[in-house]
Amino acid sequence: MKRILVVFCLILLTLIPISSAEEFESKNWEIDLENGYITTKPIFVGDQIIVRTSGYWTGDDRPRVYSFDSNTGEEIWRFSNLNSTNHDMSPLLYIEAGMGACGNWSEMVIVGWTDGKVTALDVSNGSLIWSSQTEVVTWGITGAMAQDDDGVVVPTRQGLSRFCLSDGGENLRIDLPQLGWRNGVTVTEQSYLLGNEEGVVNIINKSGEISNYSVGMGKIRHAPIQTQAGILVHLQTSGGSEIYLGSELLSEEGPSPAIPLLFEGDVFFATSESISVWNCEGTCTFEGRSIFHSNGEITVQKMGTNSTIWFPRNTPGGGWGYGIPGQEITVYSTNHDTYTTAGVGFGPDGQMAFGNDAGILMVISGDQNDTEIIEQKEEFEKEEANSSFQVRPGHFLIVGLFIGIIVSYTNANRNVVAKLSVLLLLVVSIMVLPAISQLWSEEVGKISDAPGDWDEEWPEEWKDTQIVVFELPDGEVVIGGLSGHENVEQLTDNAALELGIEVEKESFSIGDMIVSFNGHELDGWEFTIDGERIQTGISVAEVGEDSVVRWYAA
């Protein structure tokens, strides 16, 4: 009898998690697109969800745009650009049907490509409505486009074009001296705002007149933010980043800035070190900051009067943080977490779509109780606008315990003194743990730092830039002074392009691999970053602004 009772109770334990898992699976869906990164947010259009990939950058496969039924995950259509040079990171732009001075147009999604093409696709079946061509300088379009009445404004590699939505006819073309990369365009009442790789903000009057101002030594890789206080720019510099209001430096920030977001007068920023918010109604004032690593698209989830800001986390642990900088940031995790820069897409019925660098698209229903995504609460260090000492419940507890210890001691109650002292030690330990943990982690990080790979014979100006070394059979080839590349694959591709080295790659289930440089296959190729061998593939191995990547025969 006892055995039966024990077996019965224990079996109950196993059944509970299994039944819960089945419930999850019936509500949400996910798909591995097996077509490279998802670096831009999926968009909901009616019952469809549309997402683009940026490709593997190898072989014959090319980036695509996909449409799925948002409720079932069934694929509706897909569109591929066989001429893309990859790195397709221009966000999709949904356009409602309408009419204007240059004609009528139907509902469409506009896609900017790295081969300079702008394609307007029919939302219902993915067919091509029109296509226009812009210039290519290694890459074509990588920044965010914007609608301006009956036209779409496209930030091209070296300028700006405006096309009529009805037929794709170009009705404005501006050539600029500077190159752009992920430099989205902002449409204001009178002008278009466009940054570039030389830290210049171009203000282009809608009739085509150009004025500009230089922000600083760095790169503008987002659409400038027009606020009541002025134009805000998050400039990526060699040592980190800087936030500017016009030409005025507001704040020095961490490296690899994200694409900032303006929402109801607040501007949200992110870097590899922290996320922050500034209020720019009238003047720009700092509101709060939290420690969090985000480099991609910041998005807003509007829920009635409440809104939540989401930040993709670009670390191996991945996931998405949500909350307000300066307050607690909560992380959403999934079973497929990895590096993530794509923003979260939000549907009209509360659905959410998540895409990551592994090319996996996950869509969850609006019912938060049915999500299979695991919500994890993590404490991140935060700093509020008024960062002076603030009283917290833990402080009252400490004071109470102190008083209890003193009273017990005066009553000669040693047993209680010991108990309360231990409790006090525990409370203090819990309160100081985040700070100690971070300091300790930084110290441990120094132990595990890469050994470095600097050659004293290299030019001094290469210091603090990205360098690539190819140890080819016919001699070592080196290029330095590069910048702005986020992973080994991007850096190697660009270095090889500059040096005229032919690169052959192949895709495997674990990622892309180099097959040969200039036809030299040998026994395979391996790489180090700053002298350290890296376990991850070339497309996920991150490089810093001063990294040395060395390729050598295995």
Added chain:
Amino acid sequence: MVMTDGVHGPVLGPVEMLVLNVVLITFCFFLLCRPNHSAKREIFVLASIAVAGAASRILLEPFPNVQPLTVMCLIMGASLGARRGMAFAVIATMISNLVLSHGWWTLFQASGWAFVAFAGSKLNLVLRSEVAMKRLIVASIVASVLFDWWVSLSIITSGTTLADFVIYLLNGLPFDALHAVASIASAVWIAPYLATLLHEETSRIDEPIVSGEADVISA
């Protein structure tokens, strides 16, 4: 493209999860069904404290690595013997992980706390209802740190190097220290009451003619 597996090591599929559950439950079954003379009351006491142990993990989840369960395992092992103590550890882990998330790491947590309970049964931490406090505090500190390191093994995958693992352990030292401090507090605050409760409850149960259940495990 390399996909990470999160901070808890490999993600288990449904079949693997079923195997894990079966292993843990079979383990509990064999621990709880010997010796045959145990009264239902003992099982009831064990189950109640297991639920309390699980609840303590869930309630204290906001505080990183504050785990009274470590000291509870030591006391349960010391008071009820290795078999019951280990069963308690596995059951409390499984119940709490139903809420805190269940996976590959459950195997390491359950086995880790089971070993702590086994160690508790061997260290003479409780004599009748009296707790040997100094001995318990030392045992709880050592058990906390060793438990953390044991559970850390769950993050190892085929791509993890020894250096990666050492760095991981080093990063976790502040959390190990907090676990140890929390265990000292648990020893001071909880252990005497738990030991007394167990003594009172189990003393009502007839003593078995033959004792030494722990010997079965050690054999």
